[in-house]
Amino acid sequence: MKKEMSNKKGERFEFGLLIVVLTISISLLSFVTEENNLTGLVVEESQKTQISPILLEFNDVKSISTLSAGNYFIDGDGIVYWTDDDLKPAIAKIHFLEESQKNRQIYIDAEGNVGYILEAIKENE
Numbered sequence: 001m002k003k004e005m006s007n008k009k010g011e012r013f014e015f016g017l018l019i020v021v022l023t024i025s026i027s028l029l030s031f032v033t034e035e036n037n038l039t040g041l042v043v044e045e046s047q048k049t050q051i052s053p054i055l056l057e058f059n060d061v062k063s064i065s066t067l068s069a070g071n072y073f074i075d076g077d078g079i080v081y082w083t084d085d086d087l088k089p090a091i092a093k094i095h096f097l098e099e100s101q102k103n104r105q106i107y108i109d110a111e112g113n114v115g116y117i118l119e120a121i122k123e124n125e
Contacts, residue, residue, distance in 0.1 A: 055079070056092040061101050064092060065112035076102045 058064050061074070070084045080092035083105070105117040 055090060058092055058094050060096050061094060061106075061114060064094065065108060065114050067092065067108055069108050069110045071105065071107050071117070073105050074101060074103070078102075 070082060073081045073083050078094040078097050079090050081088045082091050107115050107117060
């Protein structure tokens with residue numbers, strides 16, 4: 001009777017050990033293939049800035065003073081881009097813009113004041 005019990009305990013241990021080894025092997029394989037970019041996903045980078053599907057929404061330019069301090073660009077459609085970063089992510093959408101506020105670079109200081117960046121006029125040589 002004792003021999004039968006010891007054999008079953010040994011089989012359970014071997015089965016459990018086999019499960020653990022398989023789990024570790026699969027996990028290691030997934031980490032190795034992810035690091036080597038063997039996932040099969042091909043992505044082409046676009047030169048255009050991607051617009052995030054979730055944008056903060058503001059009624060007018062004055063209301064964007066709640067954004068963090070930094071430099072921004074407002075395009076003709078009212079999309080606000082953060083220009084302090086190389087990626088220039090879209091972060092907000094302004095619903096009402098006057099014509100003079102479109103395609104303008106702005107800055108927001110630490111107190112929340114919104115200012116326009118004046119561009120120097122280049123002389124033709």
